Amino acid sequence: MSLEYTSAEMMTVTAARALENGMTCFVGIGLPSEAANLARLTHAPDVVLIYESGTLQTKPDVLPLSIGDGELCESALTTVSVPEMFRYWLQGGKVDVGFLGTAQIDRYCNLNTTLIGDYQSPKVRLPGGGGAPEIATNAGEVFITLKHSKRTFVKDVDFVTTLGFGRDGKGRDGVPNIGQGPTRVITDLCVMKPDPETKELVVVSLHPNVSREDVIEATGWEIRFADTLETTPEPNARELDVLRELKARTERKHSGE
Amino acid sequence: MSLEYTSAEMMTVTAARALENGMTCFVGIGLPSEAANLARLTHAPDVVLIYESGTLQTKPDVLPLSIGDGELCESALTTVSVPEMFRYWLQGGKVDVGFLGTAQIDRYCNLNTTLIGDYQSPKVRLPGGGGAPEIATNAGEVFITLKHSKRTFVKDVDFVTTLGFGRDGKGRDGVPNIGQGPTRVITDLCVMKPDPETKELVVVSLHPNVSREDVIEATGWEIRFADTLETTPEPNARELDVLRELKARTERKHSGE
Amino acid sequence: MAEFLSLHDAVARYVEDGATVAMEGFTHLIPFAAGHEVIRQGKRGLTLIRMTPDIVYDQMIGAGCARKVIFSWGGNPGVGSLHRLRDAVEKGWPHKVEILEHSHAAMACAFEAGAAGLPLAVLRGYVGSELPSVNDQIKFIECPFTGERLAAVPSVRPDVSIVHAQKADRAGNVLVEGIIGVQKEAVLAAKKSIVTVEEIVDDLTAQADYHPNACIIPGWAITAIAVAENGAYPSYAHGYYPRSNRFYKEWDTIARDRDTFTAWLDEHIYNAGGQS
């Protein structure tokens, strides 16, 4: 029996499943936060969620709108200063996985959250780096989740805000004390991983009912597919229930505020 | 009417009087701590006492034996980590005066708390620098208090643990972001200040009933005297009462522990 | 020793045209009342420093207070763009605003270094990022022990820092609680500081919930304290009132358009009096 679910739900559930119980995860706001909390509320109750606002091991009942909602502090083990968060916990090597979203990503997993166009006269000014540049290099590995489109998946990002593997795929080679970088990208269409050699993104798994052509059309370069292409497992009923309840709770809370 | 008091009491009261109300004082253990607390309990109720253990604005009821007695934390405004104490509060320029003791001092106010003799095979190994090297350079100014003797007042210290004015008196010249250094030395015999030009210590005030000869005999170099040599004002009854009560309370507390 | 002033007087006295100003609060305890007072007093030419500009800086930029913004993430968290910041950067309205951008890690370290009295902060940062190519304040040094290349940024040393906190006591000591961000660092790093608070209590150390390691900034490390009830709204004050996520969402509509923004400014800032 097949369940009904949206492609956004498919993306979130798949992203959530990437987190293993007991991992420490530095959580970006938005989609990563949704996925990380879903993981915590389903298969990974002991996943440790850290937000850059200083909240260590937080267990919010509703999703935070901002990276520093009161809910995060109230449900945290403790809350430290922001310098301590970046120095002791992220740079200090205590984070297994950084979970990031992005506005643009390229074939070498570089992320752009700075701007579209030219730096001096931007077409669109984006929010900027935030925590991402150092999350991506100081965390053990990086998961990335975002919606798939030609606008977001570009051959070369307009600006490397945050290192994936550099403009040539060799950006981490020989750099001391650096994490392994992005290990998977989860979209509403598929899961991609960097090629072990070239670091170029390769589709390793298509979501149910998604075709190769769907992915090709939504990607701004000639996307490669793994030789053995898997089908991403579907969400189960519990995951969908928990996710929908979480989003409904969140919606009620935020509109009431 | 003259009061009876010891030379040690004269030293402590004189040292206490050097502190003005409202100053922030980074307090060394032992004589400086005794003087600083006497100041707080007499003419300078709002003097801010900071100990390197992280206790900010502490008001101990008895003198601490160690730099981190429980009394210090329990009576503090707040207690910060030791790195924060040295970084934000001392190096950050929040300390008006550092109040130090020492084992050896020389004519240019350099302090030695490292060792007597040669570094590789010391005659006497002393405790070491502790907080002093950076207190002496990062505080606005430095007061020093110790008992006067040929053993402690030497022409050249065996080792410059802590900068006064260097081996030639020019150790602070041209150094950016450095405090003005020692501005007075208070002993059981007299008060000394560095010469404004040469930085060599000059006796500016003799304690009552102390002669020039007493100081000359207790000093390991040809000590200079100011042209107008003052007589240090005597302790008053309240200062002596408060000091004696403080020491008695302290004695009772420590022997009971 | 901190002086107790009205918010009007504190801003009038310590925020000068052309000054470098850090208004901090990481989502929590954002000094909105103070920002509005800066707008109301028509301050101009400010260099505004803040890790996460947020809508308080959007308002100040739109009102024409800023000449330059130094930041690391300039958005409306969870909602979208700061339209006034974008309009200034992209189209020069109401006038051109210069930007200098960092990463959070670098700015957090720069505040820490500022509080620590150092001229620079050293971090393992900006590896592979193109931010150093557009920010000449980012340099690299070599560790003399390991040879590792590390990033260096100048410390943050504002002319004046403004933060909001829960309570001050009569001696001017301030308690910051919950998400403490870089508030203490901002105050300690600045030449002058203004702290707005929800309320004044008698003695922080005598409060029932006093904790020996609470984040308390002593009064002698603060220049001025002003009471500003609800002074962080629509941001929040842990223990006092929640974040108005609804207003943050509504801001998107208000700020998207110059006219609705100007009308909002007239109604809620210029003609709203303000606390004195």
Place this chain on the structure above:
Amino acid sequence: MAEFLSLHDAVARYVEDGATVAMEGFTHLIPFAAGHEVIRQGKRGLTLIRMTPDIVYDQMIGAGCARKVIFSWGGNPGVGSLHRLRDAVEKGWPHKVEILEHSHAAMACAFEAGAAGLPLAVLRGYVGSELPSVNDQIKFIECPFTGERLAAVPSVRPDVSIVHAQKADRAGNVLVEGIIGVQKEAVLAAKKSIVTVEEIVDDLTAQADYHPNACIIPGWAITAIAVAENGAYPSYAHGYYPRSNRFYKEWDTIARDRDTFTAWLDEHIYNAGGQS
């Protein structure tokens, strides 16, 4: 996730002969019980790091555990010398011990840098001091922004750090309260860590005196936890028992003489069993 072990097993498993060990606690919460267990298990060749060696290191040095001591102030606070440290340094009893000395500011920064994952700490330190002439680990760098000469020291990264704290909860989270010293930094900077605690409680966040910014080290950042009641005595545990200033004074007599020291060691350490 921290493992709950007996103190015997924690020391046996994580303190290896020849290891670099930091046992911290700034006067407060000094891990005496753990130090005694290290002596009892006859560990040898340790490099002992500690800002203020205190009498716990005096005991370990006298018992022959140490090859090298890295410190910034080695005395019996308010009392006098550490006679066992001096005897080792000056006369080589029970064997020669190498020393490497810093200032407090430098060591505090070196612990901070270790926790921060950096290879070096930068500070405005050692100006005019002759310590750099006897410690080749002290170097100087030039600030790329101001040209100022600043001191640099290698960060502290011990093989194992041992600290004592008030409480752990069942998830292994640890509360340190009062004078917190460099305890958190020591744990975070080390490859492995042992925390001894006065007691285990159910859940730190459910305690009546829970504070949102308390110094809590999460269980997943700690290797092993061992209960050691009165584990800091004759040092103290804020909220539990006071410092035995009397014992600190008595130690001067015990440690002054090799024979009385050896007798003390036999009676109070080797033949005293220890907690398991």
